Amino acid sequence: MKRHSTILAIGITAAWLAGAACATAPFTPAWVFPREGRIAPVASSPTVYGNVVYVAADDGVLYALHATGPAAGSLLPNFPIPLDGAVKGRPAVYGNLGRERVYVATVAGTLYAFNLDGTPAWNGPQRVCPGVPIVSTPAVRGNYVYVTATNGRIIRRNAVDGSPAGGLTYGRVVQTTLSGRQSPPPAQAYLEVADARGLFSAGRIVVERSDISQRLEFTYSGVNTAVRPHRLLNVVPVGSGTPQLALPAGSRVIGYGPGASASASPAVPGQEDSTLVIAALDNDMSASRPGFGRNLIALKSEPYGLVPQWEATYGARITAAPTVDHNTGDLFIATWNAAASPSRGGRLYCLHASNGQPAWTGDGSIALNGGILRAGPWLDRVQRVLYFGTTDGRLYGVNMADGSPAFRPTPLDGRAASFEATPLVVGGLVYIGSHSGRLYAVPWDHPEAYAVFASPVAASFDGSPSASGSTPGKDVIVVGSSAGQILAFPIL
Numbered sequence: 434m435k436r437h438s439t440i441l442a443i444g445i446t447a448a449w450l451a452g453a454a455c456a457t458a459p460f461t462p463a464w465v466f467p468r469e470g471r472i473a474p475v476a477s478s479p480t481v482y483g484n485v486v487y488v489a490a491d492d493g494v495l496y497a498l499h500a501t502g503p504a505a506g507s508l509l510p511n512f513p514i515p516l517d518g519a520v521k522g523r524p525a526v527y528g529n530l531g532r533e534r535v536y537v538a539t540v541a542g543t544l545y546a547f548n549l550d551g552t553p554a555w556n557g558p559q560r561v562c563p564g565v566p567i568v569s570t571p572a573v574r575g576n577y578v579y580v581t582a583t584n585g586r587i588i589r590r591n592a593v594d595g596s597p598a599g600g601l602t603y604g605r606v607v608q609t610t611l612s613g614r615q616s617p618p619p620a621q622a623y624l625e626v627a628d629a630r631g632l633f634s635a636g637r638i639v640v641e642r643s644d645i646s647q648r649l650e651f652t653y654s655g656v657n658t659a660v661r662p663h664r665l666l667n668v669v670p671v672g673s674g675t676p677q678l679a680l681p682a683g684s685r686v687i688g689y690g691p692g693a694s695a696s697a698s699p700a701v702p703g704q705e706d707s708t709l710v711i712a713a714l715d716n717d718m719s720a721s722r723p724g725f726g727r728n729l730i731a732l733k734s735e736p737y738g739l740v741p742q743w744e745a746t747y748g749a750r751i752t753a754a755p756t757v758d759h760n761t762g763d764l765f766i767a768t769w770n771a772a773a774s775p776s777r778g779g780r781l782y783c784l785h786a787s788n789g790q791p792a793w794t795g796d797g798s799i800a801l802n803g804g805i806l807r808a809g810p811w812l813d814r815v816q817r818v819l820y821f822g823t824t825d826g827r828l829y830g831v832n833m834a835d836g837s838p839a840f841r842p843t844p845l846d847g848r849a850a851s852f853e854a855t856p857l858v859v860g861g862l863v864y865i866g867s868h869s870g871r872l873y874a875v876p877w878d879h880p881e882a883y884a885v886f887a888s889p890v891a892a893s894f895d896g897s898p899s900a901s902g903s904t905p906g907k908d909v910i911v912v913g914s915s916a917g918q919i920l921a922f923p924i925l
Contacts, residue, residue: 460872460874460884460885460886460922460925461886461922462886462920462921462922463505463909463921463922463923464505464506464909464920464921465506465918465919465920465921466496466498466506466507466918466919466920467918468506471916471917471918472490472492472494472496472917472918472919473490473491473492473494473519473917474490474491474914474915474916474917475488475489475490475491475896475913475914475915475917475918475919476491476519476520476521476895476896476913476915477489477490477520477521477522477523477524477896477913478522478523478854478855478896478897478898478899478912478913479523479524479896479898479899479911479912479913479919480523480524480525480526480535480899481500481899481900481901481911482526482533482549483533483549484499484500484501484502484901485497485498485499485500485509485549486498486499486500486899486901486911486919486921487524487526487535488523488524488911488913488919489516489519489520489524489537490519490520490913490917491519491520492519493515493516493517493518493519493520493539493541494513494514494515494516495512495513495514495516495520495524495535495537495545495547496508496512496513496919497509497511497512497513497551498512498919500901500908500909500911500921501901501907501908501909505909505921506919506921509550509551510550510551511550511551511552512551514547514551516537516539516543516545516558517539517541517543517558518539518540518541518542518543518566519539519540520537520538520539520540521540521566521568521569522538522567522568522569522570522571522698523570523896523897524536524537525537525570525571525572525573526549527573527592528573533548533549534546534547534548534549534554534592535547535548535549536571536573536578537571538561538567538568538569538570538571538580539567540566540567540568541560541563541564541566542560542561542562542563542564542565542566542567542582543558543559543560543561543563543567544558544559544561544567544571544578544580544588544590544595545558545559546578546592546595555594555595556594556595558595559590559595559596561580561582561588561590562582562584562586562588565582565583565584565586566582566583567580567581567582567583568583568696569581569582569695569696569697569698569699569754570698572698572699572700572701573592574701574703574704574705574706574708574734575592575703575704575705575706575707575708575734576591576592576593576706577589577590577591577592577598577706577734578590578591578592578595579699579701579710579734580699581695581696581697581698581699581712582695583694583695583696584602584691584692584693584694584695585602585603585604585605585691585692585693585694585695585714586600586601586602586603586695587600587601587602587603587695587699587710587712587730587732587739588600589710589734589738589739599737599738599739600739601732601739601741602633602691603689603693603695603712603714603727603730604633604636604689604690604691604692604693605689605690605691605692605693606687606688606689607631607632607687607688607689607690608685608686608687609626609627609628609629609631609632609686609688610626610627610682610683610684610685610686611624611625611626611627611640611680611681611682611683611684611686612625612626612627612662612663612682613625613662613682614679614680614681614682615679615680616679616680617640617649617651617670617678617679617680618651618668618669618670619669619670621668622666622667622668623664623665623666623667623668624638624640624651624653624664624665624668624680624686625662625663625664626662626663626664626665626686627662627663628663629656629657629658629663629664629665630658630663631690632656632665632688632689632690633688633689633690633691634655634656635652635653635654635655635656636652636653636688636689637650637651637652637653637671637688637689638650638651638652638653638665638686638687638688639651639686639687639688640680640684640685640686641684641685641686641687642680642681642684643681643683643684643685644681649670649680650670650671650672651665651668651669651670651671652668652669652671653665653666653667653668653669654666654667655667693714693715694714694715695712695713695714695715696715697712697713697751697753697754697755698754699711699712699754699755700712700754700755700756700757700764700786701734701757702757702759702762702764702786703734706734706735706736707733707734707735707736708733708734709731709732709733709734709742709786709787710731710732710733710734710739711729711730711731711732711755711757711764711786712729712730712732712755713728713729713751713753713754713755713766714727714728714729714730714751715728715750715751727744727745727746728746728747728748728750728751729744729745729746729747729751729755729766729789730743730744731743731744731786731789743788743789744789745789747766747768747782747784747789748768748769748770748779748780748782749768749769749770750768750769750770751766751767751768752767752768752769752779752805752806752807753766753767753806753807753808753809754808754809755809756809756810756812757786758812758814758833760814761833762785762786762787763783763784763785763786763792763833764782764783764784764785764786764789764792765781765782765783765784765809765810765812765819766781766782766784767779767780767781767782767801767805767806767807767809768780768782768798769805777803778800778801778802778803778804778805778823778825779801779804779805779806779823780798780799780800780801781798781799781801781806781810781819781821781831781836782796782797782798783797783798783833783836784797793835793836794835798836799831799836801823801829802825802827802842803825804823804824804825804826804827805823805824806821806822806823806824807823807824807851807852807853807854808821808852808853808854808855808897809821809855810831810855811855811856811857811858811863812833813858816839816877817832817833817834818830818831818832818833818839818877819831819832819833820856820858820863820865820877821852821855821856822849822852822854822856822865822867823842823851823852824851824852824853825844825851826844826845826847826848826849826850826851826852826867827842827843827844827845827852828842828843828844828845828852828856828863828865828873828875828880829842829843830863830877830880839877840877840878840880843875843880843881845873845875845880845883845885846871846883846885848867848869848871849867849868849869849871849873850867850868850869851867851868851869852865852866852867852868853867853868853893853895854866854894854895854896854897855897856897856898857897857898857899857900857910858877859900859903859910859924860903860905860924860925861876861877861878862874862875862876862877862925863875863876863877863880864898864900864910864922865898866893866894866895866896866897866898866912867893867894868893868894868895869891869893870887870888870890870891870892870893870894870914871885871886871887871888871894872885872886872888872894872898872912872920872922873885874910874922874925884925886922888914888916890916892914892915892916892918893914893915894912894913894914894915895915896912896913897912898910898911898912899911899912900924902924903924904924905923905924905925906923906924907924908923908924909921909922909923909924910922910923910924
């Protein structure tokens with residue numbers, strides 16, 4: 434199955450003509466939907482495909498609008514379509530030419546697939562995680578649909594009909610203790626712990642022996658909470674050479690239980706069935722559990738299921754969805770390490786997707802000077818530059834090769850408040866919306882010479898823009914607002 438991007442992958446194709454825009458240039462919508470009144474707030478990003486804008490709102494309705502031409506801004510037949518909950522991730526369009534589908538996930542834990550004309554592609558919606566919000570964007574590779582849920586579930590479904598195709602659940606860190614002095618496995622096949630109620634029914638644990646500062650890692654595949662002390666069953670040492678020494682009573686046991694969140698969209702860099710699936714987690718890590726918490730995981734998608742490849746910790750919190758350069762295999766993630774000191778800001782890492790190790794020098798990261806990156810960067814694969822905005826209202830351009838600045842971090846007019854979404858680059862301009870209700874069109878080679886649209890009702894633009902093409906005077910940039918409007922702006 435050939436993949437189509439959820440955004441038209443338009444790189445920088447021409448330099449901005451000198452004098453074409455300035456900080457006071459007008460930037461007004463070509464059309465607004467609805468023409469009268471409002472729909473629900475639009476937190477989801479629109480996707481433009483085949484001159485059609487697919488976008489969903491917080492009232493759980495999927496819209497399809499003509500992007501350009503005589504019918505621009507009007508609904509297609511069969512739309513709007515009611516769903517069972519709000520949509521926070523963007524609708525995603527994938528499929529072979531002529532057989533494309535629109536995939537949408539809701540906060541009710543349901544995954545939908547529609548043909549481009551709005552008719553159902555599956556025999557009804559799939560309740561992939563009932564009652565558990567899905568706020569991520571689905572990704573389709575080969576024959577599978579991948580999506581993450583806010584209970585730490587990495588879900589895989591068959592693209593042809595939505596039927597189950599396996600998945601894994603990751604969880605928050607749980608701590609308990611050994612109830613008494615015990616011989617470690619394999620001398621016995623179980624461990625007695627003070628409280629196993631918070632742990633998964635199967636998983637892995639680390640036992641920390643404070644008397645000799647030793648950490649032993651085990652897997653287990655059963656829990657018996659009907660007896661006291663509780664028992665972890667079928668316990669097997671990880672690796673070889675585990676010392677056959679008694680484990681003292683009170684030794685700390687660290688494992689995982691339900692409760693992690695996987696709210697960021699998964700990155701799936703390959704094109705076929707057998708590919709990596711990379712996801713970010715929020716699993717309640719803390720400094721008291723060094724070396725154990727994980728918030729970045731990579732799974733190999735195989736016909737028989739998802740197989741863990743590597744897992745690691747990058748910062749106390751990953752703040753943006755992982756983004757992969759398909760050409761190089763570089764993986765970009767953003768973190769925030771200083772919850773107690775917000776002015777220190779976040780970091781942007783460049784890693785090898787194959788193993789999670791740094792791709793840039795040092796630890797593979799750069800500092801973001803007081804701001805946090807909340808959405809993945811735009812990858813310009815022609816100029817080899819990353820574009821992104823941060824929560825302190827600055828626009829960045831960073832060279833993909835080494836993280837060096839392509840231009841100085843730019844505050845524009847200082848009135849953005851915060852950038853919350855991935856920008857879009859078309860024809861030498863960086864289009865990015867702000868939380869304060871301002872949409873900017875910024876020349877990449879002259880960031881100070883931007884055009885701006887200010888929402889008259891101060892509605893925030895917290896979703897990413899999408900484009901119908903790159904032709905000035907014909908094509909449009911489309912974005913949703915918190916005031917319940919879809920706005921289309923002409924390509925400058």
